Amino acid sequence: MRLGKVYLVGAGVGKIAYLTVRGHQLLTQAEVLIYDALVESDLLTLVPETCLKLNVGKRGGLPSTDQRTINQLLVAYCLQGKQVVRLKSGDPLIFGRVNPEIEALQQANCPYELVPGVSSALAAPLFAGIPLTDKNLSRCFAVVSGHEPDLLDWQGLSKLDTLVILMAGKTLGEIVAKLQEQGRSHSEPIAIIRHGGSSQQQVWISTLGDIVDQIAGVALSPAIMVIGEVVNLRMIDASSRPLDGQTVLVTRAAEQSSQFTLMLQQEGAKVIEMPALEILPPSSWQELDTAISQLSSFDWLILTSANGVKFFFERLYHLGHDVRALGGIKLAVVGKKTDSVLKNYGLKADFIPPNFVADSLVETFPESLTNKKVLFPRVETGGRDLLVQELQKQSAQVIEVPAYQSGCPSKIDPEVWQALQQKTVNIITFASSKTVQNFYQLIKQELEANYLEAIPAILERVQIASIGPQTSKTCYELLGRVDIEATEYTLEGLTDALIKKQLIL
Incomplete structure (x- = not known):
């Protein structure tokens, strides 16, 4: 039997353009791909059609694969003689939980290779235009995990020029309090970069005194935090696109390709497509x-x-x-x-x-x-x-x-429902009254008896965009408002309306 091998590959920040040459080569030859939740779908297109793809991602509060099962999968497929790529976001040796996997491979005498990736700790600040070092303001920086703040030496960390904190979405308030207790100023700059380097990147710039209130209710995973005076050196990329950082939910007919999606992506948006219509032959011809x-x-x-x-x-x-x-x-x-x-x-x-x-x-x-x-x-x-x-x-x-x-699909797409619940959607677009009606029906179905109170909460931070007056009328009737309406009642017109709105904000 052919000898198998496991490649523990860093996916970097997600885009194919920032994947290492070695990582790209291994993905194109993979027979089994075992990947994390934070790995962007674009990378999955590199593997052969015959490759077995297994999502073992770990996301807080959601069903996930336990580490023991992941270890067993790596060993089992390697012993079957397969070329296995274990794709991990960022760099596998920076908060990558790779040690248990290496130990399992070593115990089973499975050969393996480590392939580095660009860590989000370094890349996310760069994509946000924030230098981590400066000859005057920052001669050093530290990278820490904010997952368990009580285990960190905040007295020592507070003396460093710049702090980069990963996995701190749920502990931001505690971290801010500990830094202020150690003498860091209320006015000290802080940047939070969510989905750094991706089409849905968002950046919040604030101070230690204001940041907790500013992002209250926002889901901050995955995010990188930069604390220090270097935040004030932020450089804005002149090549940025008007919808950069915006996640747009496009309601559309099931199984229909969307030129609208392509238009939005070209303007920088991350698009989630929601099948809200089922188009079928008539009951009789x-x-x-x-x-x-x-x-x-x-x-x-x-x-x-x-x-x-x-x-x-x-x-x-x-x-x-x-x-x-x-x-x-x-x-x-x-x-x-x-x-x-x-x-x-x-x-x-x-x-x-x-x-x-x-x-x-x-x-x-x-x-x-x-x-x-x-x-x-x-x-x-x-x-x-x-x-x-x-x-x-x-x-x-x-x-x-x-x-x-x-007709209306029988159930809302799980990815869409998760995005709405986690409040990662910025804009929802409707190109017909029927898609509004079906969207409302699908959300109502998920929320059951509490839908009258819960629908406004689900849409609280979301902009509702309509292609024209008739669609807007249905939005007002069912969703209570319209934030953006196209002046030309076409998908091109709706795209222009979204762009104009973002330029005003």
Whole structure:
């Protein structure tokens, strides 16, 4: 049997760009990957598709894998002849709990190799623009764990120029009190850097006297604290992006890729996608099939959503037709996204209302609708009827046919629920009233009887962003407020609105 080996690799601060060359090489060759919770998902894309990936992360207050089990996994896969990568955040020998794992490997005669990584203790201050040393203000610094403050020599630590403290999210108040008891000034600068070096990095700058009140209620894991006059030397990176440090929850349809996510990421945001819609075929194809068989009798085909376009053309092709069947029909679409999807089928809309909303379609329609026969494939239930009513007021003959259904997922995504509970989400975006309704339903379902009091608490520090007036109306009805509304009712417009809001803050 081939000899296995375990590589204890430091993942650094998370981004592939800051991984060591050796670490990158080993990940691309791994047969088994055993990784921590703080390792960013981007690194997991480096391993082969055949690699077995095991998440053994330890997070306070959440279910986690005990150290004995981790040791057993490392030994077992090594003895099977596997190339095992044990991926640990930062550097494996700096607060990495690696000693028990090495002891287990040594006892089992398993070969291993240590691969260094960039510790967050050094990298996070750098990413925040804070120098740990300065010829005048800081000739030394110490790195300590704040997990158990009572075990530290605060009399000695208080005499050092600069302190870097890890794992102190829950003990900040105690640490501040101990430093002040030893004579550190209330006005001494402190910086807290959460998720240093990642797309969701956040930095708080304050003083020992004010910091506890300033971050009250904020989940500070994982975070690095820097205490000392060097904090006042902070240099702001001119290349920073407007949404750096913001975690945006994007409500979307399940299984649909999100161009919106890419736009937000390009502006620096960390994006969590929440499936809030399930898009399905209609309960019956009969009405749509009948309309397709009579296409030549229609004057206009109106499409108000990307899903409407997709399901209409899929059914058209299924019935043995192609786009030539639309030769005598004019096409009207609402929204840039709908128009973009239509172009994928080689067609160009004859009319797009200027405000990108259905309500403006009738107001700006390019010709009289009197006696015009209009085909309107739409969502089966839950859609707004105003467009149909306005078309009929203009003496149009409107044939509505169900083209798809939109429903609510049965349960909220666990990652989303955890992020909301831990208050790591800064902004929630809604691109339709339906996503607002389903978001509310899913949160209500989790909170059960206490939802009326608990929903405002869950959303207390979160900005609610809407794509336009109709979506905002539903936000006010169910969530009580809207903090950001796009002036152009498109995803590009919503992205611009988020950017403008952050530039003001």
